[in-house]
Amino acid sequence: xxxxxxxxxxxxxxxxxxxxxxxxxxxxxxxxxxxxxxxxxxxxxxxxxxxxxxxxxxxxxxxxxxxxxxxxxxxxxxxxxxxxxxxxxxxxxxxxxxxxxxxxxxxxxxxxxxxxxxxxxxxxxxxxxxxxxxxxxxxxxxxxxxxxxxxxxxxxxxx
Amino acid sequence: xxxxxxxxxxxxxxxxxxxxxxxxxxxxxxxxxxxxxxxxxxxxxxxxxxxxxxxxxxxxxxxxxxxxxxxxxxxxxxxxxxxxxxxxxxxxxxxxxxxxxxxxxxxxxxxxxxxxxxxxxxxxxxxxxxxxxxxxxxxxxxxxxxxxxxxxxxxxxxxxxxxxxxxxxxxxxxxxxxxxxxxxxxxxxxxxxxxxxxxxxxxxxxxxxxxxxxxxxxxxxxxxxxxxxxxxxxxxxxxxxxxxxxxxxxxxxxxxxxxxxxxxxxxxxxxxxxxxxxxxxxxxxxxxxxxxxxxxxxxxxxxxxxxxxxxxxxxxxxxxxxxxxxxxxxxxxxxxxxxxxxxxxxxxxxxxxxxx
Amino acid sequence: xxxxxxxxxxxxxxxxxxxxxxxxxxxxxxxxxxxxxxxxxxxxxxxxxxxxxxxxxxxxxxxxxxxxxxxxxxxxxxxxxxxxxxxxxxxxxxxxxxxxxxxxxxxxxxxxxxxxxxxxxxxxxxxxxxxxxxxxxxxxxxxxxxxxxxxxxxxxxxxxxxxxxxxxxxx
Numbered sequence: 001x002x003x004x005x006x007x008x009x010x011x012x013x014x015x016x017x018x019x020x021x022x023x024x025x026x027x028x029x030x031x032x033x034x035x036x037x038x039x040x041x042x043x044x045x046x047x048x049x050x051x052x053x054x055x056x057x058x059x060x061x062x063x064x065x066x067x068x069x070x071x072x073x074x075x076x077x078x079x080x081x082x083x084x085x086x087x088x089x090x091x092x093x094x095x096x097x098x099x100x101x102x103x104x105x106x107x108x109x110x111x112x113x114x115x116x117x118x119x120x121x122x123x124x125x126x127x128x129x130x131x132x133x134x135x136x137x138x139x140x141x142x143x144x145x146x147x148x149x150x151x152x153x154x155x156x157x158x159x
Numbered sequence: 160x161x162x163x164x165x166x167x168x169x170x171x172x173x174x175x176x177x178x179x180x181x182x183x184x185x186x187x188x189x190x191x192x193x194x195x196x197x198x199x200x201x202x203x204x205x206x207x208x209x210x211x212x213x214x215x216x217x218x219x220x221x222x223x224x225x226x227x228x229x230x231x232x233x234x235x236x237x238x239x240x241x242x243x244x245x246x247x248x249x250x251x252x253x254x255x256x257x258x259x260x261x262x263x264x265x266x267x268x269x270x271x272x273x274x275x276x277x278x279x280x281x282x283x284x285x286x287x288x289x290x291x292x293x294x295x296x297x298x299x300x301x302x303x304x305x306x307x308x309x310x311x312x313x314x315x316x317x318x319x320x321x322x323x324x325x326x327x328x329x330x331x332x333x334x335x336x337x338x339x340x341x342x343x344x345x346x347x348x349x350x351x352x353x354x355x356x357x358x359x360x361x362x363x364x365x366x367x368x369x370x371x372x373x374x375x376x377x378x379x380x381x382x383x384x385x386x387x388x389x390x391x392x393x394x395x396x397x398x399x400x401x402x403x404x405x406x407x408x409x410x411x412x413x414x415x416x417x418x419x420x421x422x423x424x425x426x427x428x429x430x431x432x433x434x435x436x437x438x439x440x441x442x443x444x445x446x447x448x449x450x451x452x453x454x455x456x457x458x459x460x461x462x463x464x465x466x467x468x469x470x471x472x473x474x475x476x477x478x479x480x481x482x483x484x485x486x487x488x489x490x491x492x493x494x495x496x497x498x499x500x501x502x503x504x505x506x507x508x509x510x511x512x513x514x515x
Numbered sequence: 516x517x518x519x520x521x522x523x524x525x526x527x528x529x530x531x532x533x534x535x536x537x538x539x540x541x542x543x544x545x546x547x548x549x550x551x552x553x554x555x556x557x558x559x560x561x562x563x564x565x566x567x568x569x570x571x572x573x574x575x576x577x578x579x580x581x582x583x584x585x586x587x588x589x590x591x592x593x594x595x596x597x598x599x600x601x602x603x604x605x606x607x608x609x610x611x612x613x614x615x616x617x618x619x620x621x622x623x624x625x626x627x628x629x630x631x632x633x634x635x636x637x638x639x640x641x642x643x644x645x646x647x648x649x650x651x652x653x654x655x656x657x658x659x660x661x662x663x664x665x666x667x668x669x670x671x672x673x674x675x676x677x678x679x680x681x682x683x684x685x686x
Contacts, residue, residue: 025236027386028450054367055452056478058463073450073461073478077364081379081398082459084386086450109367112485113478135196135514137603137639149201149638156205156636166604167557167588167611173604194604195560198637205636214633220561220658264564267571283571291568301660302564511561 003029003085006049014041019090030088035100038091042106045074051087053077054103057113059121061095061152068093068123070100072110093123102128122148164499166194174510176488176503180496188491188499196514203475208234208444212305215477219512220302222261224253225455226477227307229462232388232451234309237444237466243435246311247390251427252324253297253306254389254453255420259331260290260302261456262413262420265507269410270342272500273351278342285334289327296320311437321428328421335418343414352406356490356502359404366486370458371416372506375409377402382454394426406505413507442470457481457507481512541678548618549672550580552593557611560598562625562658569661576665579672593620593671596644598658599627599634605641612648620675622667623650626657633657 006029007021018041019032033041045051055073062069070091076083093100102125103110112134114125119134133140136149147154165175175191199218203211215230216223228250235242263286270278291301296317298304306313342348358368363376373380381398383391399415401408446468452461458480467473487506491499523531535544558566569576570583577583581593588611600608612619623644626632631642644650651674654667 024448030448052364055459055461055483056463056476058474058476058478060465060474071463073463077373077378077380079360079378081381082385086452088450107367108365109483109486112482116482133193135193137193137601137606139602143602144638149198154201154638156201156638166607167555173558173560173563193601194607195599195601196603196639197560197599197601197634198639199634202634202637217561217633220564264567267567280572283567284573287568287571287573301568303658 003027006085006087009048010041010045013044017041027084028086028088030090032090032092035091035093038089038103039101039106041089042072042103045087045089046106049076049087050078051076052107053082054107054109054113055086057110057117059117059123059150061121061150063095063152066095068095068098068121070117070123072103074107098123099126100124101126104128120148120150122151163191174508176499178491178496178499183495183497185491185494185496185499188488190485190488192485192510192513194514195511199515200475200477203472205471207442207470208309208472209442211472211475212308213303215475216303216305217511218477218479218515219261219455219457219509221264221509222257222456223303223305224250224257224307225453225460227305228254228389229451229453229455229460229477230464230475231307231309232453233449233462233464234440234444236449236451237447237464238309238440239445240310240438240440242311243438244390244432245315245434246436248427248431249297249312249316249436250307250389251391251394252424253294253312255423255427256290256294256297258420258456259417260286260294262417263290265413265504266338266342269504272504273348275342275345275348278338281334281338281341285331289331293320293324293327296323308437310440311435313437315436316431321431324424324428328425331421332418335414338414343411349407351498352410352501352505353403355406355498356494356505357403357405358487358490360402363404366489367483368458368487369483370455370480370507371409371412372458372484372487374398374400374412375505376404380459382452382459386452388451388453390427393430394423396423396426406501409505409507443468444470444472455480457509457512458483477515479512479515481507481509484508485513545675545678548592548675552579552581552620552668552671553591554581554583554593554595555588555591555611555615556583557594557608558597559600559604559608560625560627562598562628565658565661566595566597566624566664569664574661574665576661576668579665579668581668588614589616591615592618593622594648595622595624595664596628596648596650598625599632600641600644600647601639602641603639605647608644609647620652620671621648621650622652622654622664622671624654624659624664624667626655629653629655 017037022030051074058071060069072089074087118131160180173194177189179187263282267282298306360377444466448465461478463476465474628644652667
């Protein structure tokens, strides 16, 4: 599948519902999508391009723009190996009410990644079966109530 | 019955598994990571790009080269610099040495897990005398050499290292045969691992596992071939794949990889080009984002780096192979308790890499 | 609590304590502790790579009486803190230490176990294991070489021989 073709097809199919697909370099396509259209787009790319393998889920905090961005990196894995193409889905989330639909119904492998992002950023993934403590210690809530370490307003000692 | 394995347990290390048993059958095995969560990603935002190299390599001290390579490749892409070919070849040499080191470490712990204490002593001894010493001659430290930096490598290769490495690898080939005889062809080892913890091909892709765990299930997924980096596209090597998907085939993948890695090191030394080993870089990295992938010893390692144009990263996310192999612990469901060690070891889980 | 542990109670205990504190007997008691330092198998972070190497043929701290990979912690008397102690691990370290029989010794291995090291400004670590345990020997390095760990064992043995070890009062 050609990258220019993918970009054209996504633009034709979704039009205004997604941001303009951008080609960063060879094998890297970035699509920004609002959370209302996320499930549709995710289903579409999985069925059409067979992107069956989620590599990572990350969160990014932009306090000036009052948003988080949840980033999904997807690629295709066949019997003969990875396809070099990596499709990046970026989902902006409001900083006051950080909620976004979970993609666990489409990619099982995002389970642990979303759980980590929930814990470290405080982004709620709707429909995720198990949002529980993963990396932080048990007394975190008493030590730092309502704080999430990877947000920019959580400062380390020497900052 | 409910009990937990670790964090104080021979072999498990800094990690805990919550296991529910009925009789001798494991009903549920849930990993509980986080004992070594040292917040590398947060600290990295407070330090400069070069200062982060020793920081991020601590997340996988048995396989440091691949971690730093993913990070260095990301920065180089943002800076738009071309790394000289000699540095690319040296990087390949170091990555493959790291891979052998990591697999020998795994083999030793696997040995002690199954009660085979000779297999604990041999690989550890060989790892020290052969591989660590070679790496020390090249990079100046035993395990934590921040050798691969953005722009190339820190020093050029020392004199006489080619002869030393070739001699070492010759000896290592002979040792591999002995490992095969004493461990991989051992009927007890075979009976404890064959047919244990079977992961089918479709399930492996669905769970998103990576590295030898994936290749043991019949998927030829290896970044070195699929999206070549450094000098891998100029070298000739094969990817070992076994389709059974059990603990035995996952172990064999790693065993054969050691042999293939030594052949890659030989080729890299034969084809080593002359020239610079480093180019100058700037301290300020231009704005942008980059997603770089390498094949580490445990699988695909991806580094997602976002720069805002300052001297420090805005966000650094390491997507590590051990974290992605976490769903593999569900393989223990329905197995006997005695099958737990082979399954656990065949996943080659490294807790520090998961927790970061 | 001195060298005798909890084996004797009441007047017998005070009698035994008096006897073992007399010089030739005290020397013998200390000497007998020297060569059976069995470490708990507790890995807290990445220094475990070098701890493993120290146990193996090339460096072999087993010849100093350190028998690693010994099963139960009820029979161990040495705890080597291999690297960073996170807050989640700190609870377990304390619990494990309290389960060990007396006399017990602590070696803090690596910069992280001494002061936090590279991760000094992390939100999730204990800066130095001496905040929770009484440490006998510190081994600097990131990670320390296996020779350094072997040297630490020698230093600890020297300390035990001279009876200068930090034994906590009470259980």
